[in-house]
Amino acid sequence: MAGPDGNGERQLSMWIGTIAFLGLARLACRYGVTKRELIEGLIKIEDDRVIATLELDTPEWDEYFASSTVTQ
Structure with missing residues (x-):
C-alpha cells in the first residue's frame, strides 16, 4: 500500500x-x-535535522543512509 509520500508503508x-x-x-x-501522525511527524523533524548537518557524498552521509537498511 502506498503512503502519502508514494513510498509505501511498513x-x-x-x-x-x-x-x-x-x-x-x-x-x-x-x-x-x-x-501515528504524531510519531511520523516527530521522526521526520529529527531525520530532517540530522540530514541538514550532513554534507552530500561524504562518509558520514553514506553511513547515515546505510543505517536505514538495517532491520531490527
Whole structure:
C-alpha cells in the first residue's frame, strides 16, 4: 500500500513504556492528530535535522543512509 509520500508503508509493532504511551496520547490529542501522525511527524523533524548537518557524498552521509537498511 502506498503512503502519502508514494513510498509505501511498513508495519511497526512494539511495546513502549506507560509514561511514553500516555504522553503520546496527550500530545496527539493536544495537536489534533492521530498517534501515528504524531510519531511520523516527530521522526521526520529529527531525520530532517540530522540530514541538514550532513554534507552530500561524504562518509558520514553514506553511513547515515546505510543505517536505514538495517532491520531490527
